[in-house]
Amino acid sequence: MKNILKQVAVFGLLFSVKLFFSQNYEKYSLENGFSHNDYLQTSPLIESFTLGFGLIEVDVHWDGNNLMVAHDASEIQNDRTLETLYIKPLSKLWVEGKGRPLKLLIDLKTPWQDTLPQIQNLLETYPNLHQQVQFVITGNIPPKELFSQYPYYLMFDGRIGERYSQNELAKIAIISDDFKKYTQWNGKGYPKAREKQTILETIDKVHSLGKPIRFWGSPDEINAWHTLMVYNVDYISTDQPKALAEVLERLAKSSYTSKVSHQPYQPKYKNFDKKKAKNILLFIPDGVSLPQLYAAYTANGNNLNIFKMPYSGVVNTSSADSFITDSAPGSTAFSSGVKTNNAYVGVDKKGNPLELLPDILDKYGKVSAVVTTAEVTDATPADFYAHTTNRNDHTKIISFFPTSKLKYLAGSPFSGWSEEIENHLKNQGIKIAKSLDCDLSHSKKTLILDQTAEKMKLDKRNNWLQQAYSLFLNKLNKNKQGFFFLIEASQTDVGGHWRDLPYAVSELQEMDNIVGSALKFADENEETLVVVVGDHETGGLTLLGGNPKQNKIFGQFATMDHTALPTIVFAYGPGAEQFTGFMDNTDVFYKILKALNMQHENNHH
Numbered sequence: 356m357k358n359i360l361k362q363v364a365v366f367g368l369l370f371s372v373k374l375f376f377s378q379n380y381e382k383y384s385l386e387n388g389f390s391h392n393d394y395l396q397t398s399p400l401i402e403s404f405t406l407g408f409g410l411i412e413v414d415v416h417w418d419g420n421n422l423m424v425a426h427d428a429s430e431i432q433n434d435r436t437l438e439t440l441y442i443k444p445l446s447k448l449w450v451e452g453k454g455r456p457l458k459l460l461i462d463l464k465t466p467w468q469d470t471l472p473q474i475q476n477l478l479e480t481y482p483n484l485h486q487q488v489q490f491v492i493t494g495n496i497p498p499k500e501l502f503s504q505y506p507y508y509l510m511f512d513g514r515i516g517e518r519y520s521q522n523e524l525a526k527i528a529i530i531s532d533d534f535k536k537y538t539q540w541n542g543k544g545y546p547k548a549r550e551k552q553t554i555l556e557t558i559d560k561v562h563s564l565g566k567p568i569r570f571w572g573s574p575d576e577i578n579a580w581h582t583l584m585v586y587n588v589d590y591i592s593t594d595q596p597k598a599l600a601e602v603l604e605r606l607a608k609s610s611y612t613s614k615v616s617h618q619p620y621q622p623k624y625k626n627f628d629k630k631k632a633k634n635i636l637l638f639i640p641d642g643v644s645l646p647q648l649y650a651a652y653t654a655n656g657n658n659l660n661i662f663k664m665p666y667s668g669v670v671n672t673s674s675a676d677s678f679i680t681d682s683a684p685g686s687t688a689f690s691s692g693v694k695t696n697n698a699y700v701g702v703d704k705k706g707n708p709l710e711l712l713p714d715i716l717d718k719y720g721k722v723s724a725v726v727t728t729a730e731v732t733d734a735t736p737a738d739f740y741a742h743t744t745n746r747n748d749h750t751k752i753i754s755f756f757p758t759s760k761l762k763y764l765a766g767s768p769f770s771g772w773s774e775e776i777e778n779h780l781k782n783q784g785i786k787i788a789k790s791l792d793c794d795l796s797h798s799k800k801t802l803i804l805d806q807t808a809e810k811m812k813l814d815k816r817n818n819w820l821q822q823a824y825s826l827f828l829n830k831l832n833k834n835k836q837g838f839f840f841l842i843e844a845s846q847t848d849v850g851g852h853w854r855d856l857p858y859a860v861s862e863l864q865e866m867d868n869i870v871g872s873a874l875k876f877a878d879e880n881e882e883t884l885v886v887v888v889g890d891h892e893t894g895g896l897t898l899l900g901g902n903p904k905q906n907k908i909f910g911q912f913a914t915m916d917h918t919a920l921p922t923i924v925f926a927y928g929p930g931a932e933q934f935t936g937f938m939d940n941t942d943v944f945y946k947i948l949k950a951l952n953m954q955h956e957n958n959h960h
Contacts, residue, residue, distance in 0.1 A: 358608050385409070385603050389460075389569055389590035394424045400439045404457065405446070406600040410529070410569065410590045412460040413441055414494075416468040422477065422595070428464070428557065436791075438477055445488060446481050448471065454487055458528060462494040475509065482605035484508070491528045502526035512819070513566065515557060529590070530561045534570035542574025545582060558587055559778065577602055577749070581900050581909060602911070611857040613654040613864065613906040622663055622927060625880045632929040632950040633837035633882035636873045639735055640866050641682060642848030642859070642893030644922045650856065650898055651863040651910045657903040659889050660871035663927035669937045670892045671921050675704045679919045682848070683746040685890030685940060686738035692944035693957055700734060700752065701742040708742040710727050712839055712944070716953055717760035720836030724763035726823040728808050728862070729845030731766035735890060739841055740764070750776065756802065757783035763830065765791070765803035765823050766845075772804070795830045811846060812861045820844070837882070842869060851893030854912035859894070877928045883929050885951045887924035888943055 385407030393411045396402050403411050415437050416423045422437040441459065449453045463470045469494065478490060494514035502511055502523050510528035513519065519527065537557070538550040546554065549807055561568040567589030572580060580591050580602055593599040602609070640647070648685040652659040674684035676696040684695045685794060687702075691709040695702060701709050713723035725913040727736045732749040740759035743754040756764060757780060777787060786799040795801060807819045831838035844866035850859025870887060877883040895913030926934035930950020938946075947956055 359615040377468065378734070379918075380853070382757075383584050383591075383603055383606055385600060386604055387584075387589060387591055388596065388599055389592045390596050391571065391592045391594055393424065393438060393596075394435070395426075395594070400444050404445075404455075405594045407455075407604075408596060408600070408700045408815075409456075410458045410460055411439065412462060414462045415470065415474070417465045417473050422473055426464075437474070442477060442481055442484070446484055449483055449487055452743060456487060456489075458489045458491050460493055460529075463492060464494060466498045467492075467495045471505075475505070478508065481547075489528050493531065498908070499523045500730070509629075515561070524564060524566075529813045530564070530566045532557065533803070534573040534900050536926050537913070540574065541577075542576050542579035542582075546859055551586075555586060571667070571830075577911065578899060585900065600660040603856065605911075608853070608855040608857065609911055610909045611650070611654055611860050612908075613861070616655045616658070616906055617864070617871070619658045619663060619867075620659045620875050622874050623879060624665060625857075625881065626713075627881070627929040627931065630881060630929040631952045632791050632884040633709070633833075634880065634884070635839045635947055635951070636877070636883060636885045637839070637841045637947070638866060638870055638873070638885070638887040639686065639689070639841065639845070640844045640847045640863055640887070640889050641735055642851045642891060642917070643844075643863060643889035644892035644896075644920045646892075646896035646898055646910070646920075647847065647851070647863055647889075648708055648923065650860045650910060651867060652897075653901040653903045653908045654860050655864055655908050656906055657704050660867045660874060661925050663874070664870075664885070664887065664931070666926045666931045666934045668914040668924045668935045669921045670888060670943065671937070671939050672889075673919065678892050679917050681746070681917060682734040683738065688940035689888070689890070689943050690738045691957070692941045692955065694939075694941055696744075698746045699744050700737045700746050701740070701755075702744060706744050710955075710957065711739055711759070713739055713760040713946070714835075715760075715948070715953070716839050716951075719953065720834075721838055722763075722828045722831055722834045722836075723761050723841075724831055725761060725841045725843070726763075726820065726827060727766040727843040727845050728820055729766055729843070730769040730809065731764050731794075731802065731804065732769045733766070733845060735843050735845065736764065736766060736841070749878045753780070756780070757785055757800065761800075763801050763827050765805065765808070765827070767809040768804040768805055789904065789909060791819070791826055809846070811858060812865050813857060820865055821869055824872065832880075835892055842866070850911065851896065852915050854894055854915055856896075856908065856910050856912075860908065874927055882929065884926065884928040884947070886924065886931075886934065886943070886947065888924040888928050888940075890940070892918045892920035892922060894918070895920070 386409035388408035389410040390403035390408050391412050393403050394413050413427050423431045425434045426433045426439050443874040468752045489510050491510045513527040513530035515532040537554050539547045540546040574590055574950035575593050583591050672680045674680040674697050675694040681697045683698050683700045687695050690711045693703055696704045725736045725739050734746045737752045740761040741755040743751050786801045788803045790805050844862050847859050847862040873885045877885050896910050898910040900909040924934050933946040
């Protein structure tokens with residue numbers, strides 16, 4: 356008896372360590388997947404096993420000759436036996452070296468007195484599975500007093516409210532209950548507060564026994580799965596293994612808990628109505644719309660500098676030739692006031708060069724700068740100094756920098772950067788630096804190529820963007836006629852393309868911290884308009900849960916590409932009152948000029 360209990364204890368530990376007491380839904384993995392009525396899948400066992408699920412259910416009938424797999428006796432088919440669908444394939448997987456720990460939940464639909472001995476007889480012929488698979492008996496199970504009579508590889512499904520001795524508890528692999536006993540919740544919204552409390556108390560009680568818990572009859576969709584994970588349910592039940600597997604597999608990239616948060620600046624909300632702007636601080640969080648902003652707001656404890664900006668509007672982002680834009684025409688609209696085609700940089704839809712903001716503002720003595728967390732030749736920064744119909748022609752793009760009116764440019768070098776290109780630029784009077792630790796006391800056009808720029812914020816980029824912002828702002832602010840300064844958070848877009856919520860939100864948090872510095876500067880300077888606007892949305896982000904008190908957010912991306920979602924514009928300072936209501940992305944350009952008391956006409960329609 357002691358040997359049996361010892362085997363059971365060791366065997367149980369193998370299956371419990373990774374699953375018990377998940378204190379945070381971010382810790383869930385594919386092992387927490389429970390394939391309910393698995394035999395109804397196109398490939399019973401194989402699909403859920405290959406996906407990595409830790410609990411798989413099969414309903415079994417003893418028909419007097421064979422252990423048949425079916426929910427009801429009327430559904431029995433002669434070729435669908437427990438051995439052919441589950442036991443033999445499992446054995447083969449282990450023989451081929453493809454096995455892994457698993458709980459096979461066998462639901463007895465016929466009396467245990469007839470069925471369980473047949474299951475035991477079958478399993479005795481597959482000794483290679485005894486140490487690898489827990490065969491958990493549920494449904495018509497024997498009295499708990501008889502549990503100890505069965506071999507260590509045969510375990511049982513416990514029930515809520517049943518009292519078990521230590522010996523009986525040692526033979527229990529999981530404890531289960533009917534979810535509908537607690538709530539009639541359909542998966543939309545959340546269970547009522549009292550129902551939730553009862554569910555949580557039940558889960559805690561099971562965990563206090565050192566056992567994992569599962570529910571049957573729970574809603575089967577993403578909001579319900581997420582809620583059950585938040586509640587610390589160990590096995591998430593589904594009849595849609597592939598859909599649940601995608602959610603579980605992507606949890607690390609779908610959930611984010613911010614380890615750091617910044618205290619937002621409190622704007623003075625001065626009366627700028629009678630003032631005209633002299634300076635422009637334009638922030639472009641690439642690929643960002645309201646879902647990303649609200650995710651950052653939640654992850655920062657319901658605080659965001661951007662949300663403290665008093666004027667906001669909705670921005671249509673479509674390009675001239677596509678309902679869904681890319682960054683090239685998206686930012687060309689901001690830099691020129693003209694809609695152009697996808698992939699076009701600083702040119703109209705016929706390919707003609709456009710007059711860009713730095714060129715226009717130079718006529719008024721204003722100096723311009725661009726800093727980006729991407730390559731300096733990426734589409735968004737390029738839209739403010741280059742002219743090409745191919746956003747990927749980086750060599751051609753950088754060739755426009757010497758003749759453009761953009762004076763300062765900082766980011767990372769593009770992959771095709773060469774000594775030849777560098778020397779060519781230097782020969783045209785360009786000062787090139789390899790880090791932010793450079794001297795800007797001279798009057799030369801400056802190109803800063805720093806590999807640090809394109810690192811992830813979560814991967815030791817540290818405060819590069821903040822430092823670049825401060826470096827350029829200090830220089831720009833010395834120009835008496837004013838300045839234009841674009842700050843692009845490029846990798847918010849990359850996070851969307853990768854469907855990586857922590858990536859996207861952490862990048863946006865960094866930009867928001869700098870926006871706070873910009874708002875403070877605007878209050879002190881009183882002649883600076885601060886504008887924050889995304890060029891498009893990336894990923895189709897949907898927010899499904901969060902907890903601002905814990906800086907947690909959970910969401911799913913619908914795509915790895917851009918979407919047609921409009922973006923949101925925020926403004927503060929002289930002229931900010933223009934940025935309200937619905938507008939086209941080209942309107943941002945004209946509103947900036949109007950704030951500067953300037954006019955510009957173009958014939959590119």
